[in-house]
Amino acid sequence: MPENGPLSRAVLEGPDIHRALTRIAHEILERTKGAGDVVLLGIPTRGATLAQRLGGRIEQFEGVKIPVGSIDITMYRDDLRLRPARPLGRTELPSDGIDGKVVVLVDDVLFSGRTVRAALDALNDLGRPTAVQLATLVDRGHRELPIRADYVGKNLPTAKSEKVKVFLQETDGRDAVLLIKEEAR
Template sequence: MSESRAVLEGPDIHRALTRIAHEILERTKGADEVVLLGIPTRGATLARRLGERIEQFEGVKIPVGSIDITMYRDDLRLKPARPLGRTELPADGVDGKIVVLVDDVLYSGRTVRAALDALNDLGRPTAVQLATLVDRGHRELPIRADYVGKNLPTAKSEKVKVYLQETDGREAVLLVKEAAK
């Protein structure tokens, strides 16, 4: 049996993404050279949402895509086979662009490392930044998010579950504690 509590609800997620969109615009001095690449599944949804917000603020439609990291994961030999996802690059690619990788939860850093390896095979951006809805700590690699919706200190035994309307039919971030056996 597990116990869970909501740490972000729909309006909180909306506000966090709005703040991240503004921070991206401030740090990159506008949206002209920015490309958002989401890490599927929920990172791709969050990237689309960020792109929509930036378009609302700036009146500029920025390129949004997704980057499949399946073949770049360092745990392929430890877990059963997975289906390959799709990498969808904007028409102009990533060369010379500021690429913002977008994911839902930053934990060990291994997913981001895989995304960096995948991105390396796709082109040569000017810079790569990271946006995440939740940073829960416990890094195993020296990776830090540039934009964070919520810093959420967790125990290693806890899980963070992100639910988004497009993929899950609801909006929430839950902290799940497994009950002692």
């Protein structure tokens, strides 16, 4: 490790992520009594990938393919003016839409809750689901809004100064969750 550089440690590796997603898929099936009216919407980038994986697991367990899409929240963020411009993502809704469905929003890390709030605002413009639930691979705490995940892969208490970085095979070439801490100077 470079001197005065970031210190990182893996808190989840590939098999851990696989088990966490398998557990979340089972929990979704239990809570929704079979996922008949469930739609998974991932928050790009890694949330969309995780939603695809969850959809695959649910199909494995139930033999039923559930609709999976993604929801771009860029224009709904409350920090647009504070950050550099970013490209718009794509919102891809299942052909049957979300009206009357149980929508499970999927994200990689739950932190302040502001990303989820933006997703809820975007969802409001797209239709009227029966219910909205939240699945996240990592919940690191430090909420700024009253938002709580329904399904969590790993609760990971962190310091605000630490970062949680999720790597997924599809986007990064490997599966891992790292906790990154800046070394004291």
